[in-house]
Amino acid sequence: MKRAKERFKSTPIVFAVLKAIRNRLDEFTPRHRAFAEYVMQHPESLAFFSITDIAKDSGVSQTTIVRFCNVLGYNGYAQLVRETRRTIQSEIGSAGRFKIVRQMRKDLKKPQTLSAFERLLNQELENLTNLFKSIKSADFYHCIDVMMKADQICIIGCMSSASLALFFGDILSKTFSGVNVLHDHGVNAPAVFQRLSKKSLVFLISFPPYAKTTVELGRFAVGKKAYIVAITDNNNSPIVPLADIVFLIPVNMQSYMESYSAPMALISVLVNALAERHPEKTEKVLLQYDEYSSQMNLYKVSRERIKYKR
Numbered sequence: 001m002k003r004a005k006e007r008f009k010s011t012p013i014v015f016a017v018l019k020a021i022r023n024r025l026d027e028f029t030p031r032h033r034a035f036a037e038y039v040m041q042h043p044e045s046l047a048f049f050s051i052t053d054i055a056k057d058s059g060v061s062q063t064t065i066v067r068f069c070n071v072l073g074y075n076g077y078a079q080l081v082r083e084t085r086r087t088i089q090s091e092i093g094s095a096g097r098f099k100i101v102r103q104m105r106k107d108l109k110k111p112q113t114l115s116a117f118e119r120l121l122n123q124e125l126e127n128l129t130n131l132f133k134s135i136k137s138a139d140f141y142h143c144i145d146v147m148m149k150a151d152q153i154c155i156i157g158c159m160s161s162a163s164l165a166l167f168f169g170d171i172l173s174k175t176f177s178g179v180n181v182l183h184d185h186g187v188n189a190p191a192v193f194q195r196l197s198k199k200s201l202v203f204l205i206s207f208p209p210y211a212k213t214t215v216e217l218g219r220f221a222v223g224k225k226a227y228i229v230a231i232t233d234n235n236n237s238p239i240v241p242l243a244d245i246v247f248l249i250p251v252n253m254q255s256y257m258e259s260y261s262a263p264m265a266l267i268s269v270l271v272n273a274l275a276e277r278h279p280e281k282t283e284k285v286l287l288q289y290d291e292y293s294s295q296m297n298l299y300k301v302s303r304e305r306i307k308y309k310r
Contacts, residue, residue, distance in 0.1 A: 017084065018043060020072050031064045032071065046084040051077045082234075082250065124261045130250045131262040139245050140273075146227055146245075147274050150201035152178035154192055154221065157205035158213040159183075164205045164231075164260060168267045174289050175275045175282045184213055196224040204239045205231045207251055207263070218242045231263060 021036045028036055038058040039046065045054060054077075055062045066076055074080045147153065153176060157165025162183035169181035180192045196202070202221040206214045215238045221228060222242050230243035233251050240246050249262045275282040293299060 017046075017072070017080065024071065027071070028068075031060055032068045034058070035060045035065060035068050043084070046081055124259060127249075127251060127259055127262040128265060131265060134248050134250060135266065139247065140270075143229055143245055143247075143270065144273050144277065146201055146229070147176070147270070148277060149199070150178075150227070151197070151199040152180065152195060153201045153203070154180045154182065154196065154226070155203045155205070156182045156214055156217045156221070157203075158211035158217075160209070161205045161207055161211065161214065164207075164263050164267065165203075167264060168203065168205070168271075171268065171271050172274075175271065175285050177285070182217060185217070189217070193220055193224060196221060196226045198225040198227075200224070200226040201229065202226045203229050203231060204242065205263070206237060206239045207233050207260075210238050215239060215242075231266065 018040060021040060025033065025036060035058055038060075042057075045057070049057070051062050051065055055065060058065075062077075069075075069077050069080045072080070074083070153172065155165045155168045155172070157163075157168075165181050165183055169179050173179040180188070182189055182192060202218070204214060204218045204221075218228065218239055219242065228243045229245045229247070230237070230239045231247045231249065232239055233249055235246075235248065247266060249266060251259050251262060
């Protein structure tokens, strides 16, 4: 294989990991040293491949890899992978990630046993499992309490996270009046912020690469003394210091695209839990929504009711 610096000249290497390895080279056993050489040549592989694939490609056992990670101060291979992924997600654009994934799969000595469908879907299922483990029930129900008492809810998500903000705003507005969605410094932003107060709730949504605008809007919301809930991936996210409640959702990747199944699941559960707190009120609002959508003919009727003309 070509050395990583030759294959990815513009790719930021995970300097912290490589520095730790170089500082401990003399302490490694022969097997650890062999794996250290592999990592120094192919650091990006840690972000995209399982420990099984890495073991096959590097020629060392999975046990050796786990012990190697422990020597570096990590709680196993999974933590090392998370750190590597965070660096790559934060610092490398979509095109760069796509190039890395393609090149790494070419470099694997043995073909993968899983198809792209199986591999990517398994990653999404893993993300959902991690969501279940990472969300504290006390924070979840406290967030529901704050949502119930809020005079208005503003949802902020920019760039790649704008789709999550729009989804959140769409489903929440069906059961809660007074929802605003911001995804930039647009003409609506001043009016929305003018109405914010200490009784208001603001959701900040930001995943790598973190959008600067989200942080700017979040700081403005803090200045209005609104209650802030952050939905992001890790404690190093720039929106974490702004928040009263933080939902950390690890978003592991197996491709160049962002993986948002877990954040969308959390958003859906939040809205449904809020609706179940006041079922009578929710039903009333939903009936109003259905009446409006029917009068405005927003949706197509079912196929059974459509009369086709030939």
